[in-house]
Amino acid sequence: MVFSYYNKLSAAQKRIYQKSDAIHEVPLPDITALHPFIPRLASALEHEDRDQAEEICRTLALGLTSRLKVPPLRLKVLAVRPAAGWGELHGLYELAEGRASAVISLWMRTAKHRRVVAFRSFLRTLLHEICHHLDYHLYNLPDSYHTEGFYKRESSLFHQLVPEDTDEGRR
Numbered sequence: 001m002v003f004s005y006y007n008k009l010s011a012a013q014k015r016i017y018q019k020s021d022a023i024h025e026v027p028l029p030d031i032t033a034l035h036p037f038i039p040r041l042a043s044a045l046e047h048e049d050r051d052q053a054e055e056i057c058r059t060l061a062l063g064l065t066s067r068l069k070v071p072p073l074r075l076k077v078l079a080v081r082p083a084a085g086w087g088e089l090h091g092l093y094e095l096a097e098g099r100a101s102a103v104i105s106l107w108m109r110t111a112k113h114r115r116v117v118a119f120r121s122f123l124r125t126l127l128h129e130i131c132h133h134l135d136y137h138l139y140n141l142p143d144s145y146h147t148e149g150f151y152k153r154e155s156s157l158f159h160q161l162v163p164e165d166t167d168e169g170r171r
């Protein structure tokens, strides 16, 4: 299955899309060392502790980039999600381009109700943005598309970090 925007891509872009779509898993060595940070992240969000959430996200991001031997990232956890007519921004990945490293921004609170984001969706957003980083630096793709393969890689990372979570549908 390809997403509908595929038909509007150039031949070169379609080749990038197909490469992205063909990779379904991101095997992580020594993943159990990162498991203790998962409940800590859930607790930091529950206590609305931005500093701690940021520190744990940095540890997780470094844990993933070092295991996958890709350049490290800068990471910021911010307060309320930016919102406009198009919706709310959950996370943002910015390429290094002139900076020392690529930057991921994550938001802790929804724009609408200013509620703290649910743990699973927060972690998924972190992994989603890291997947953009992997597209450029692990798979050497010139662009990073949201393909079915991309979302499978995001899920692959999620299930390695949260192996006991089989009930994704809730919340």
Ligand SMILES: [Zn+2]
Residues within 6 Å of the ligand: 128, 132, 146
């Ligand atoms: Zn994205």
